[in-house]
Amino acid sequence: MREVTEQAVTSPGICRICSAHCGVLATVTDGRLTKVTGDPDNPMFKGYSCAKGRALPEIHNNPHRLLHSQRRCADGSYEPVAAEPAMNEIATRLSELIAEHGPRSVALYLGTNGLPYPASPLMANAFIRAIESPMFFTANTIDQPGKQIALAAHGHWLGGDVDFHGADSWMLIGTNPLVSKAIGIPGQNPARNLKDALARGMRLIVVDPRRSPTAARAAIHLQPRPGEDAAIVAAMLNVIISEGLCDDDFLAENVDGFTELARAVSGFTPAYVAERADVPEQQLVEAARLFATHGERGGMVNAGTGANFAMHGNLLEYLCLCLTTICGRWQRAGRRVTRPNTLMPAFAAKAQAHPPYEGWGYGERLRVRGLTDAVCGMPTAALADEILLEGDGQVKALICVGGNPMAAWPDQRKTQRALESLDLLVTLDTEMSLTSRLADYVIAPKMQMETPAMTQGSELIKFYASGTGIPAAYGQYAPRLVDPPAGSDLTEEWEFFVGLAKRMSLDMWFVNFFGGGGGRFMESPPVVLNVNGDTDMTTEELFEQMCANSRIPLSEVAAHPHGKIFDVDAVVAEKDAGCTDRLDVGNTHLLAELEAMLTDDFGAARSESAFPFRLIPRRHGNFMNSSGTALDALNRGKAYNPVYMHPDAMAALGIDDGALVTVSSPHDHIPSVLEADETLRRDVVAMHHAFGGLVTEDHEVRDRGSNVGRLVPTETDYDPITGMPRQGNIPVRVSARPN
Missing domain, CATH: 2.40.40.20 (Barwin-like endoglucanases)
Incomplete structure (x- = not known):
């Protein structure tokens, strides 16, 4: 539980720097966070931590950390401003802009540093909906949006993913999970998980132009020219189909579009792709055969940021799903559910398909490049253009939470011109980052060990992509472990949006949404909460509301401060009688993109x-x-x-x-x-x-x-x-x- 020394208190906590949400031990000495290590009593992480997590004391105590919000002066310098008057001024300016230019003139950008504070992105979304602006952007569409596009085109398997811990083979494309902890190898101590898998006989295939630490452990490492990942997967599909290595029974019962897929990949012969990608032809064939045939319980294929950055990301992710599907690599009836929910509502895992659904081309239409909203979100790479392009609908104000556009967005020169041209730029930031140095207001928030924590967000990520999330019925809750620095004036990010809503008299509803289509599969509806003017609510009370429909009550999870793997009897059920829903491996749009690759002049x-x-x-x-x-x-x-x-x-x-x-x-x-x-x-x-x-x-x-x-x-x-x-x-x- 809690170990007390003469001047220090060590408590179990949760590191939230990335989506793994590692269980750690945090030591607070004389009111300051002084040490963070892995928690050996955590049943999921077993003492694991990474360099980023162990540096949390330095991050918390950074001398450049903002302890008070900042307001830009007329001469371009900054002065401290209390949070309450800052919210008054921001709310007034937003109301003026909306009255003059309409709700679309206000945009909101949510970055990946929203991870530590699970209520923040949801409240930010509630605010932008309350002002009736469609301009809600996230980091998702400048990283791997193809994952959601592909799932919409292919459909979901309601039985869920194959368990990495029992799989006989696995393929990773353009990702290095031993460092990123992002996808494929479970991020809860990925090095140990891979070592154990290889020791029991798993054969790993890695496609990467670099011999990364992950690739160095692979049975087969294809080291191609960059940008040829979709062609490589197409060639593997060709080999598996032509050699009759598909799971024919699974295809017959659950899959449409096989004939169209076979025709589309027929031109991607091993010889053609070996020349195109500059990899050995025999190695490519061996990789396809190994993936399709090694062991009784084969694994899956996952692509990462590196592969998605190189163009054809939607197609690549779709072909990865097709490869998984034609080999029947989904969890079947009678097997345990790989990622059962704990702090999210229970879902019915069944050995059947959820069919494809509309993934793009709907909702708000941007004024540039014919782009629209999509299942992955609004196109963030077009936001700078929406700021710079004059006329009806021009974005005049931007609120950034958990993000740093000047560091993250493409075309930095254009981004800087856009941010400097705004009538109002507000950031919520722990320091004067590149973006905050251009802002009119910088709201100083609390940091992660100064706020309560839970692992609900780490569960949620599995609905965005296969190969992600917590591979067990695991949950952890941690209270606030350290007080904010003495004399500081810090605001939790979600409280900022509630404060704006109160001042702007908005009708704001908080919805605990399930992204990436995940809400389609819950047995309970998402939590909907009226937060109009409720500035007395605590984060702890908000967490209770967010977990109102959870499989395991938040109070029970909190009773195990080191985290717990709960005894959840979640088994994939048989297919519903009369179910005719099927996965689709023959999407017309994406296969047309594949066939067009045959005519590009890659040489x-x-x-x-x-x-x-x-x-x-x-x-x-x-x-x-x-x-x-x-x-x-x-x-x-x-x-x-x-x-x-x-x-x-x-x-x-x-x-x-x-x-x-x-x-x-x-x-x-x-x-x-x-x-x-x-x-x-x-x-x-x-x-x-x-x-x-x-x-x-x-x-x-x-x-x-x-x-x-x-x-x-x-x-x-x-x-x-x-x-x-x-x-x-x-x-x-x-x-x-x-x-």
């Missing part, structure tokens, strides 16, 4: 001598996007993001390790520091994203790195459904520059 695109390298993204084990890059405890003296290059390619250019270079794309250029990495292909370079300063601060490259998004245009090479531009497989050249 000419790569032979352009002006840009001989392809830039791919790369995760950093010590950072969650732009958070913590300036902290010595995490950057270990290297606060920049180098451009990694194979030593042979460096030698050919005559540039030494550690030299300053310019990385140029057809769109723009950035400075960087060159660093050798023999795990890369010789024609590939890699960089971490979300580093760098404003566009005028390139001279600080060794102090803060460079923004890769500046190399990315948003008007060309973009997905017509999600608006996501090419953010990987970027053609670049690397040239020396004076130190």
Whole structure:
């Protein structure tokens, strides 16, 4: 429970830097968070923690942390402002803009740092709905929106995913879960989970242009040219179909579109794709056969950020689902449910399909590029254009919560012009990030150990994509473990939106929604709560409301402070009598995109001598996007993001390790520091994203790195459904520059 020393109190808590929500032990000494370690008594994590979680004391006690909200002065400087008057002024300005320009003039952006505070994104959504603005944007559509698009086109299997812990094979494409903890290998101690799986005989297949730590443990590592992942999966589908390795019984009972899929992949022969992707033909065939035939309980296939960034993300994710489906790799009747809910409502897992549904082309239509709302959300890459484009419907105000657009959005120069042109920019931020340095108001929030925590959000993520979420009926609740710093004036993010609603006399309803189509499968309806003017509600009371329909009551979860894997007898039920719903592997739109790839001139695109390298993204084990890059405890003296290059390619250019270079794309250029990495292909370079300063601060490259998004245009090479531009497989050249 709670260990007390002379001056310190150590308590079980939850790290919320990423979606894994690791169970940790947090030590508070004289009112300050001083130590965070893994919790050996947590039954799910068993003492595991990562560098980011262990650095929570430095993050909490960061000398640059904002302890008071900030207001921009006329001369561009900032002055402290109390939260209440700041909300008064913001509410007044928003009301004026809505009266003059309409609700669409106000937009809201939700970033991934909303994860620590589960009520915040829901209340932000409630606020934007209350003012009747459709302009609600998230980080989802600049990362992996194809996951939701593909699920809408393919349908869901109501029995759920195969359990990684019992699978005989698994395939990962463009993802490194040993670092990212994002998808595929369960994020609850991924290194241990993979080690145990390999020890019992699992065969891992990895497709990645880099020999990542995950790829180094694979039975087969395909190291292709970037951007050929969809072609590789199509070739594997071709091999499996032509060699009769499909699960014919599963297809006959549950799947439509097989003939159309077989026709679409027929041109992607192993020989053609081996030449196109520059991988050994026999290795490609062996990967297909291994995935389809190894063991009695084969596994699944998951694609990550790297593969989705390289264009064709919707298609790739769809083909991954098709590969899983034609091999019958879904949990069947009689098997235990892999991810039963705990703090979310129970759902009926059945060995049957939920059919495809409308995934795009509906709702609000943007004024640029013909983009619309979709199941993945509004196209964030078009938001800067919506701010800059004058006329009816122009966005005049933006509220950012849990995000840093100046570091995360593509086309950084355009982003900066857009943010600087706003009539009102409000951020909720723990420090003066790049975006906050452009804001009119910066609302200083509490940090994660100063607020209560629960694992409901970590359960929710499974409805966005297969291969994610908690693989057990696990739950944990943690109270506030440390008080805010003495003399501070901090506001929880959800309270900010309630405060605005009260001042603007809005009729605001909080809905505990289930994203990615997940609400379709719950036995209980989502919680709906009228929060109009209820500024006396506590976060603890709000959590109770959010968990009102949970499978396991929040009070019972809270009775186990180290977390608990509950004895939930959740077994996949038989198919309903008379059920005729089927999955679809023959989606017309996505297969047309695949067939169009056969006619693209991939050879000419790569032979352009002006840009001989392809830039791919790369995760950093010590950072969650732009958070913590300036902290010595995490950057270990290297606060920049180098451009990694194979030593042979460096030698050919005559540039030494550690030299300053310019990385140029057809769109723009950035400075960087060159660093050798023999795990890369010789024609590939890699960089971490979300580093760098404003566009005028390139001279600080060794102090803060460079923004890769500046190399990315948003008007060309973009997905017509999600608006996501090419953010990987970027053609670049690397040239020396004076130190």
